[in-house]
Amino acid sequence: DAARIKLFEYLGNHDLVEEVHGQGPVADPLRQVLENVRDYHVRSIDDVLWLRVLDVVAAFQARGYQRDARLLLSVSDRLELISGTYLFEVSDSRATVSRIEDGQADSGLPRVALSERELAGLYLGTVQLDQLLDSGRAELVGGGTAGDWVHLFNVAREGFTPHGF
Structure with a gap:
């Protein structure tokens, strides 16, 4: 969580960056540290993790x-x-x-x-x-x-x- 937050902080601190897009978990910790949580938008929820238990x-x-x-x-x-x-x-x-x-x-x-x-x-x-x-x-x-x-x-x-x- 700390690394993800620091990465977005680094990207957001550049004056040429207006918007950052990325992928994250449904319970993304990034949303909790934003000054305005309404700035966080979920565009889609996709499932790319599949499992079939064999044992x-x-x-x-x-x-x-x-x-x-x-x-x-x-x-x-x-x-x-x-x-x-x-x-x-x-x-x-x-x-x-x-x-x-x-x-x-x-x-x-x-x-x-x-x-x-x-x-x-x-x-x-x-x-x-x-x-x-x-x-x-x-x-x-x-x-x-x-x-x-x-x-x-x-x-x-x-x-x-x-x-x-």
Whole structure:
């Protein structure tokens, strides 16, 4: 953030520069330091960061977490590569993730059903689980209400890259 702000400060301090265009994350810190936030304009929001999780256990165990929780995720995959139920046990910012058979599932744990697409968004932090549940893109299996576990996949900062690939 500091480097991005300093770069724009450098560009803005030249008397020949009237306007600076650039790419940045949705939650751009630059907007917060401008003297007039109305000078900051978003012309488009483009998504050039795509992900398809191929190994749920390895990917989500390598990821960091900001809260502790236990949760079952039932993933449906159109290609049947990662379809199944996964037990997430998160403690001290680290997750233990294991694929389990449906008969092994602890019925006392919340279970969320979603697709591989939504799973990728949770991994990157570009979408929150409560948003998926509210919009119907994920379903709380067995009814019930969402608890504190719904914030398990939230991140401090959403992933961003200005480079298409």
